Amino acid sequence: MKSENLYASFGISDALYAYCSEILNGLQPRFARIDAVAEENQMKVLRAMQQNRVDAACFSGSTGYGYDDVGRDTLERVYAAAFHTEAALVRPQLVCGTHALSVALGANLLPGDELLSPVGKPYDTLEEVIGIRESPCSLKEYGVTYRQVELLPDGGFDWDGIRAAIGARTKLVTIQRSKGYAMRPTLSVARIGELIAFCKRCKPDILCMVDNCYGEFVEPLEPSDVGADMVVGSLIKNPGGGLAPIGGYICGTKPCVDRCAYRLSAPGLGQEVGASLNVKTAMYQGFFMAPVTVAGALKGAVFAARLYESLGFRVLPDGTEPRYDIIQAVELGSAERLVAFCEGIQAAAPVDSYVRPVPAPMPGYDSDVIMAAGAFVQGSSIELSADGPLRPPYSVYFQGGLTWYHAKLGVMLSLQKLLDCGGAVLP
Ligand SMILES: *Cc1c(COP(=O)(O)O)cnc(C)c1O
Numbered sequence: 516m517k518s519e520n521l522y523a524s525f526g527i528s529d530a531l532y533a534y535c536s537e538i539l540n541g542l543q544p545r546f547a548r549i550d551a552v553a554e555e556n557q558m559k560v561l562r563a564m565q566q567n568r569v570d571a572a573c574f575s576g577s578t579g580y581g582y583d584d585v586g587r588d589t590l591e592r593v594y595a596a597a598f599h600t601e602a603a604l605v606r607p608q609l610v611c612g613t614h615a616l617s618v619a620l621g622a623n624l625l626p627g628d629e630l631l632s633p634v635g636k637p638y639d640t641l642e643e644v645i646g647i648r649e650s651p652c653s654l655k656e657y658g659v660t661y662r663q664v665e666l667l668p669d670g671g672f673d674w675d676g677i678r679a680a681i682g683a684r685t686k687l688v689t690i691q692r693s694k695g696y697a698m699r700p701t702l703s704v705a706r707i708g709e710l711i712a713f714c715k716r717c718k719p720d721i722l723c724m725v726d727n728c729y730g731e732f733v734e735p736l737e738p739s740d741v742g743a744d745m746v747v748g749s750l751i752k753n754p755g756g757g758l759a760p761i762g763g764y765i766c767g768t769k770p771c772v773d774r775c776a777y778r779l780s781a782p783g784l785g786q787e788v789g790a791s792l793n794v795k796t797a798m799y800q801g802f803f804m805a806p807v808t809v810a811g812a813l814k815g816a817v818f819a820a821r822l823y824e825s826l827g828f829r830v831l832p833d834g835t836e837p838r839y840d841i842i843q844a845v846e847l848g849s850a851e852r853l854v855a856f857c858e859g860i861q862a863a864a865p866v867d868s869y870v871r872p873v874p875a876p877m878p879g880y881d882s883d884v885i886m887a888a889g890a891f892v893q894g895s896s897i898e899l900s901a902d903g904p905l906r907p908p909y910s911v912y913f914q915g916g917l918t919w920y921h922a923k924l925g926v927m928l929s930l931q932k933l934l935d936c937g938g939a940v941l942p
Pocket of ligand 1: 613614638693695
């Protein structure tokens with residue numbers, strides 16, 4: 516009789532396959548809700564493309580100055596329509612998420628202004644942008660000061676602290692949607708909306724920017740639907756759909772986005788210049804695919820959470836709570852398990868599957884770090900990937916998967932590697 520275990524040829528044992536099938540049966544209602552959100556977002560993106568009359572002419576490349584690049588300008592209108600903003604800047608010249616955030620901050624803060632983060636410490640790479648860690652060309656060097664209000668121990672907003680921190684010089688509030696690699700809850704769009712409304716009550720002309728990385732299309736609404744003046748992210752993550760080979764985006768009010776365009780190119784030039792070379796088809800197609808890609812990644816994250824939780828590992832978020840980004844943390848408790856997990860993710864990859872990830876030193880970390888990724892786009896974390904520092908509690912951060920089936924194989928193979936080295940046992 517033919518085995519039902521489609522994954523046997525990848526080394527998945529029949530016992531593991533059967534165990535995973537049982538876990539997956541219990542997740543069907545959850546997966547149906549993820550699909551429903553994807554369907555809503557797919558229609559939102561499709562409508563944005565139709566309303567802006569995307570056609571084959573939009574895909575032809577431009578060179579040099581990039582004057583009259585209709586495809587580039589149309590793509591920006593598509594993003595603006597999907598995010599319900601007045602304007603958008605979507606460019607290969609925004610080289611990554613950090614760059615897009617740096618442009619958005621640098622363009623809208625002037626010497627003497629103060630930047631406020633009411634949600635604790637921002638993503639690591641922003642520390643140098645802001646000047647929390649000294650760096651040439653930081654906002655601090657240009658005379659922009661920074662304040663931070665921590666989240667309360669229960670993850671709530673410190674309303675009194677935020678009110679007290681907003682002063683005459685407070686110009687811009689930066690709100691990070693995803694927990695990133697911090698141990699705090701990811702913010703739902705609804706909570707971001709409450710926070711923005713509060714800040715604007717404290718100071719009506721304050722600008723609110725949301726670092727939207729890893730959050731796009733996880734919910735039917737985006738932070739721009741609840742009052743954000745700018746939402747900013749990377750096309751090497753969710754909205755690139757795994758197809759965009761480069762890029763970042765800033766969607767927001769026209770005054771904010773105009774300033775971003777002047778900062779990115781030059782005052783007076785703004786959005787008029789910037790050749791898009793030959794990346795537009797991938798940017799359009801990636802954005803079109805992104806709602807479904809994000810759904811696949813979310814299913815992989817929920818599956819990993821339930822599976823590892825069922826074996827007694829601590830997982831964040833847990834297998835039942837609502838999700839507002841695509842990142843899954845699993846506390847593995849030993850270096851050996853962390854390495855095995857990453858080996859499994861790597862072995863499941865379509866690219867570089869034969870490579871064995873090994874822990875290595877990384878700038879900015881006080882311990883070795885292991886990373887697993889076999890991606891079409893270098894460093895892409897909407898593609899299946901995992902990493903973690905080799906120090907207690909040996910947590911792995913796992914995200915992505917261009918298709919649900921690939922994410923499923925990756926999660927199963929990670930556990931198979933743990934079973935093989937005795938790091939876990941099936942009940
Ligand atoms: C990834 C990420 C960034 C930075 O994006 P890069 O493309 O890696 O520069 C910023 N903030 C958050 C929350 C992120 O997840």
